[in-house]
Amino acid sequence: xxxxxxxxxxxxPVTPECPVECLLTVLSLNSFNPLxxxxxxxxxxxxxxxxxxxxxxRRRLRKIRGLGPRRVSEIExxxxxxxxxxxxHEQRPEGTEGTAR
Numbered sequence: 001x002x003x004x005x006x007x008x009x010x011x012x013p014v015t016p017e018c019p020v021e022c023l024l025t026v027l028s029l030n031s032f033n034p035l036x037x038x039x040x041x042x043x044x045x046x047x048x049x050x051x052x053x054x055x056x057x058r059r060r061l062r063k064i065r066g067l068g069p070r071r072v073s074e075i076e077x078x079x080x081x082x083x084x085x086x087x088x089h090e091q092r093p094e095g096t097e098g099t100a101r
Contacts, residue, residue: 014082016050023049026078034066035075041065053079053086 014022020036027035035052038045041064046052055061056079061072079086 014049014084016048016053016084018049020046020048020052023052023078023082026081028074031067031071031074031078034064034071035061039065049079049082049084053084056086 014026023035024032036046041060043055043060043063046055052075056072056076061067061075062069067075076086
């Protein structure tokens with residue numbers, strides 16, 4: 001199953017509490033579908049934008065099949081384009097416990 005454009009749950013600013021589908025306005029389906037489904041990843045699907053930010057800060061996005069360096073860069077750019085400030089979310093080494101929300 002793939003996401004369709006136009007399925008954004010609301011109109012307004014994107015926040016960490018928003019459903020991951022809010023990123024559809026700034027992210028290609030080639031990046032969104034693996035991200036939202038967590039293909040072959042050792043963790044569950046991202047439900048919120050905050051989950052995506054957490055995966056980004058813990059450098060776990062590359063664990064998802066289909067997300068290489070270019071797609072991870074696209075996701076980073078999409079989070080910034082969506083209005084999220086990643087400056088306060090320092091990337092931590094994988095395996096670091098806690099969240100950066």
